[in-house]
Amino acid sequence: MQSTARRFKQNAHEAMADAPLQKALGNIKHGFIQKRRKAAARLPEFEALRDQAREIKNHTLAHLDFYLERFEQKVVDNGGTVHWCRTAEDARRAILSVCRLVGAKTVTKGKTMIGEEIGINDFLAEHGITPVETDLGEYIIQLRNETPSHIIAPAIHVNKEQVAEAFRKEHTHLEPGRLLDDPPQLLAEARQEMRDKFLAADVGITGANFLIAETGSSVIVTNEGNGDLTQTLPRVHIVLASLEKVVPTLEDASTILRVLARSATGQEFSVYTTFSTGARRADDLDGPEQYHVVLLDNGRSDMIGTEFQEMLRCIRCGACLNHCPVYGAVGGHAYGWVYSGPMGAVLTPSLIGIGEAGHLPNASSFCGRCEEVCPMRIPLPKMMRHWREREFERQIRPTVARTGLRLWAFMVRRPWLYRRLTGFAVHMLASWAHGGARLQRLPMAKGWTAYREFPVPEGSTFVDQWRAHQRQILEEELA
Amino acid sequence: MTTRGEIFARIRAGIGRDDALDDEKARELIDRLESPKRNLVPARSDLDRTRLVDLFVSMAEEAAATVQRVSHAGAIPRAVVSYLARHNLPMRVTMAPDSSLDRIPWKLEPMLALRQGKADPADEVSLTAAFAGIAESGTLMVISGAHHPSTLNLLPDSHMVVLHENQIVGAYEDGWDLLRRAQGDGEKRLPRTVLFVTGPSRSADIEQTIQMGAHGPRRLHILLVADYVGQGRQAS
Amino acid sequence: MADEKPNVALFATCLVDLFRPTVGFAAARLLEDAGCEVSVPHVQTCCGQPAYNNGDRKDTRRIAAKVIKAFAGYDYVVAPSGSCAAMIRRHYPELFKDDPKRAEAAQDLADRTYELVSFITDVRGRRAVVARHDGSCTYHDSCSGLRELGVREQPRTLLRSVFGLDLHELPDSDVCCGFGGTFCVKYPEISNRMVEEKVKNVQETGAEMLLAGDLGCLMNIWGKLRRDGVDIQVRHVAEVLAGMLDRPPIGEIKPKRDVPSWPPASASVQD
Numbered sequence: 001m002q003s004t005a006r007r008f009k010q011n012a013h014e015a016m017a018d019a020p021l022q023k024a025l026g027n028i029k030h031g032f033i034q035k036r037r038k039a040a041a042r043l044p045e046f047e048a049l050r051d052q053a054r055e056i057k058n059h060t061l062a063h064l065d066f067y068l069e070r071f072e073q074k075v076v077d078n079g080g081t082v083h084w085c086r087t088a089e090d091a092r093r094a095i096l097s098v099c100r101l102v103g104a105k106t107v108t109k110g111k112t113m114i115g116e117e118i119g120i121n122d123f124l125a126e127h128g129i130t131p132v133e134t135d136l137g138e139y140i141i142q143l144r145n146e147t148p149s150h151i152i153a154p155a156i157h158v159n160k161e162q163v164a165e166a167f168r169k170e171h172t173h174l175e176p177g178r179l180l181d182d183p184p185q186l187l188a189e190a191r192q193e194m195r196d197k198f199l200a201a202d203v204g205i206t207g208a209n210f211l212i213a214e215t216g217s218s219v220i221v222t223n224e225g226n227g228d229l230t231q232t233l234p235r236v237h238i239v240l241a242s243l244e245k246v247v248p249t250l251e252d253a254s255t256i257l258r259v260l261a262r263s264a265t266g267q268e269f270s271v272y273t274t275f276s277t278g279a280r281r282a283d284d285l286d287g288p289e290q291y292h293v294v295l296l297d298n299g300r301s302d303m304i305g306t307e308f309q310e311m312l313r314c315i316r317c318g319a320c321l322n323h324c325p326v327y328g329a330v331g332g333h334a335y336g337w338v339y340s341g342p343m344g345a346v347l348t349p350s351l352i353g354i355g356e357a358g359h360l361p362n363a364s365s366f367c368g369r370c371e372e373v374c375p376m377r378i379p380l381p382k383m384m385r386h387w388r389e390r391e392f393e394r395q396i397r398p399t400v401a402r403t404g405l406r407l408w409a410f411m412v413r414r415p416w417l418y419r420r421l422t423g424f425a426v427h428m429l430a431s432w433a434h435g436g437a438r439l440q441r442l443p444m445a446k447g448w449t450a451y452r453e454f455p456v457p458e459g460s461t462f463v464d465q466w467r468a469h470q471r472q473i474l475e476e477e478l479a
Numbered sequence: 480m481t482t483r484g485e486i487f488a489r490i491r492a493g494i495g496r497d498d499a500l501d502d503e504k505a506r507e508l509i510d511r512l513e514s515p516k517r518n519l520v521p522a523r524s525d526l527d528r529t530r531l532v533d534l535f536v537s538m539a540e541e542a543a544a545t546v547q548r549v550s551h552a553g554a555i556p557r558a559v560v561s562y563l564a565r566h567n568l569p570m571r572v573t574m575a576p577d578s579s580l581d582r583i584p585w586k587l588e589p590m591l592a593l594r595q596g597k598a599d600p601a602d603e604v605s606l607t608a609a610f611a612g613i614a615e616s617g618t619l620m621v622i623s624g625a626h627h628p629s630t631l632n633l634l635p636d637s638h639m640v641v642l643h644e645n646q647i648v649g650a651y652e653d654g655w656d657l658l659r660r661a662q663g664d665g666e667k668r669l670p671r672t673v674l675f676v677t678g679p680s681r682s683a684d685i686e687q688t689i690q691m692g693a694h695g696p697r698r699l700h701i702l703l704v705a706d707y708v709g710q711g712r713q714a715s
Numbered sequence: 716m717a718d719e720k721p722n723v724a725l726f727a728t729c730l731v732d733l734f735r736p737t738v739g740f741a742a743a744r745l746l747e748d749a750g751c752e753v754s755v756p757h758v759q760t761c762c763g764q765p766a767y768n769n770g771d772r773k774d775t776r777r778i779a780a781k782v783i784k785a786f787a788g789y790d791y792v793v794a795p796s797g798s799c800a801a802m803i804r805r806h807y808p809e810l811f812k813d814d815p816k817r818a819e820a821a822q823d824l825a826d827r828t829y830e831l832v833s834f835i836t837d838v839r840g841r842r843a844v845v846a847r848h849d850g851s852c853t854y855h856d857s858c859s860g861l862r863e864l865g866v867r868e869q870p871r872t873l874l875r876s877v878f879g880l881d882l883h884e885l886p887d888s889d890v891c892c893g894f895g896g897t898f899c900v901k902y903p904e905i906s907n908r909m910v911e912e913k914v915k916n917v918q919e920t921g922a923e924m925l926l927a928g929d930l931g932c933l934m935n936i937w938g939k940l941r942r943d944g945v946d947i948q949v950r951h952v953a954e955v956l957a958g959m960l961d962r963p964p965i966g967e968i969k970p971k972r973d974v975p976s977w978p979p980a981s982a983s984v985q986d
């Protein structure tokens with residue numbers, strides 16, 4: 001997928017002027033956030049489970065090679081195939097060759113963020129294979145030729161009028177005058193349309209929330225059931241997953257699942273949690289004939305052993321997006337690539353480079369709400385700061401900002417100089433204000449005064465006033 | 480170097496280890512996989528049988544499933560027919576070829592047309608057995624196999640499930656233990672799918688408003704039977 | 716440290732030092748009332764957050780080393796800011812984790828450093844203050860204090876003890892106001908959207924006065940309220956707790972000193 005992360009500020013500006021988007025973002029507060037809070041409060045062990053979830057993933061990442069080997073072995077024992085892919089291109093090729101092998105014409109897809117990451121839809125289409133998204137939200141944005149704006153609610157930015165418009169444009173074989181005013185009508189139409197596509201597809205591609213080393217299973221979690229239809233009806237099931245999805249045992253997955261649904265949607269458990277192990281068995285009446293796992297690295301192995309390793313614990317629950325005030329202001333598309341919000345601000349630079357995605361880890365007030373809710377206790381602000389450090393070291397930031405910062409740091413380390421300069425600053429600000437208490441414009445702080453008044457210092461600095469005050473007390477005592 | 484080899488080399492470089500694990504460490508990790516230990520299991524489902532069943536029912540209902548409690552298997556045909564009538568559904572049901580369902584005295588309801596097999600896209604109602612019920616979240620644990628085509632859980636608009644009270648366990652981990660035990664030493668593989676179903680299908684993708692029946696069933700109706708027959712009833 | 720009167724260094728923080736000395740005096744009064752001997756080391760400047768949060772780790776370490784030296788020898792170091800206290804408590808030790816000797820000194824300072832209000836309650840054991848304010852207030856939880864130091868109930872407890880004060884809970888009081896240090900000037904448009912939300916919530920409470928424990932947030936919210944022409948007073952929570960309401964609220968003080976009239980063309984004035 002083409003990144004527009006460099007245009008973050010412009011993207012954000014446009015997003016903040018987009019009324020339907022702003023309305024949708026406003027709904028998050030009373031939806032996801034409240035539901036998560038209730039679900040977490042209801043389970044006394046929730047915080048302890050978060051600790052354990054973190055430990056499970058830490059343990060796995062510390063022995064990732066071992067667990068991946070075991071997973072692969074089990075998949076092979078079960079009659080499946082693992083395709084190792086270093087790059088997005090490798091993964092696209094692997095998927096295409098499987099599709100070609102069975103002469104696939106259409107491919108249904110469960111929701112997969114990795115699919116977005118490698119741009120699989122466009123690639124398949126270029127090669128004459130029609131990809132069909134089956135998650136309702138993904139389907140909507142596919143019709144609108146958009147990318148997801150939220151990792152668990154891809155069409156969160158679209159309102160129902162826009163959905164109706166997209167359906168009318170696409171479903172031209174249906175009665176043009178039909179009613180499409182309500183969400184239920186829209187859902188019914190999508191369901192009907194999708195049914196035929198499910199049945200016609202030759203290959204089904206799903207993502208994976210987990211891969212289980214113990215059993216060689218892949219796990220998907222959905223509320224719609226689209227993922228299950230995607231992997232059950234076609235002849236071939238391709239699991240597209242990145243390599244950090246592996247966990248050791250069914251028990252480990254169960255523990256993390258307990259925090260996943262609660263953090264994501266505030267549900268006790270998602271509607272469908274499916275552990276898939278290989279292709280259909282000799283006496284099964286349904287299910288795919290082939291089971292492939294396309295295992296993608298795409299920069300992740302390089303994160304191991306670095307200050308960004310902890311990001312590989314992420315289970316894509318979306319809680320950090322929902323609770324992020326920056327995401328809440330600008331939505332997902334502003335981030336310019338597949339992943340958005342705090343997790344995107346950390347992950348995207350790892351995957352497409354800090355030069356391209358430099359804005360993302362900078363556009364945070366470090367309020368820490370993401371880390372507070374992250375079920376995997378990923379220290380997101382800390383890692384954003386690490387990106388800023390890398391940027392600073394590599395001098396990617398604008399020179400003016402760097403120089404200003406260094407000058408300021410120079411002064412801060414020299415209290416005598418600092419006292420003089422702050423004294424002077426007090427003086428200057430007061431002079432600019434002509435004896436008033438506030439400034440409406442300030443040349444060095446346009447970013448501030450474009451939207452806010454700037455207060456004029458009360459008088460001399462506190463340290464100076466305190467010194468004077470102490471002297472006065474002393475004099476009074478002496479007198 | 481193969482792609483696979485390259486990936487492993489990079490992972491190991493990151494971990495700071497040149498080669499695969501030494502034998503001792505590997506043994507330890509293999510043990511961790513072969514005799515899986517439970518992590519923290521919430522105390523919520525640590526209850527006596529009656530209250531466990533009640534918890535299952537209330538959690539399932541909270542997830543928008545409907546639960547009908549019947550005293551014995553002989554009452555199931557009546558319950559099915561009245562459910563279909565109540566929802567204006569045809570008296571036609573596609574049933575899983577599961578021996579535990581065969582034993583239900585269906586003849587008591589001659590109006591009911593039963594077909595056994597995998598789901599056909601035109602089917603409106605399916606009836607299956609479940610492997611277990613998980614009380615902590617009101618979840619059905621369903622396994623695929625010759626006796627349970629997985630399409631039956633997904634394609635029809637209404638899904639009915641027969642579950643016996645003594646199939647209800649507390650936590651997911653109890654479900655896994657039950658499955659491992661039911662498989663015994665013969666079959667090492669898990670069934671093709673182990674599906675945990677918590678309520679009927681839904682989507683909130685249009686304006687964050689929840690609507691039922693997105694792709695899977697719009698209705699999930701659990702027939703909860705009070706009689707006693709051994710655990711792990713769904714053929715596995 | 717077991718003696719009756721702990722020797723407390725007041726770390727005013729750079730914003731209070733420069734913009735609002737009133738907060739420094741209020742903090743000193745609160746500390747004295749809580750039985751502390753207060754000093755204000757003259758060599759204090761800034762905790763280094765601007766450098767730290769902009770990726771300049773080297774300068775941050777240098778600044779931190781200075782701060783560690785400046786506050787050596789005091790029983791406690793107290794700052795009227797959750798964010799500066801958290802910088803020292805949570806981040807200084809981490810800065811020196813590759814240098815055991817300095818790490819030890821950093822940890823030592825971290826262990827002695829507190830945010831003002833939580834110091835009064837948690838360390839000095841005070842559950843009430845002697846102060847009066849006939850009016851309604853609402854309280855914004857500044858992010859660092861709340862999430863890095865667990866400051867939440869402490870200010871509310873003390874505020875409830877202020878005679879006559881009517882405390883209205885602020886909806887979404889735990890959501891960032893959009894200040895974020897240099898964030899507010901690096902991404903002003905987004906910061907503005909965040910403070911707009913905050914101001915909306917503040918107005919919703921119907922309170923006459925907004926309080927918080929960090930001057931950065933207060934200046935930001937005050938700036939937005941005034942720009943929107945909303946007449947809600949803004950003060951640091953310490954001012955109310957110390958009973959220092961005789962001084963005008965934030966942004967209402969006209970500097971007394973005569974200043975040379977040197978108006979740059981771009982600066983304009985308002986009372």
Ligand code: SF4
Nearest residue numbers: 314315317318320374
């Ligand atoms: S970073 Fe944490 S909160 Fe964000 S999506 Fe990943 S697991 Fe969820």
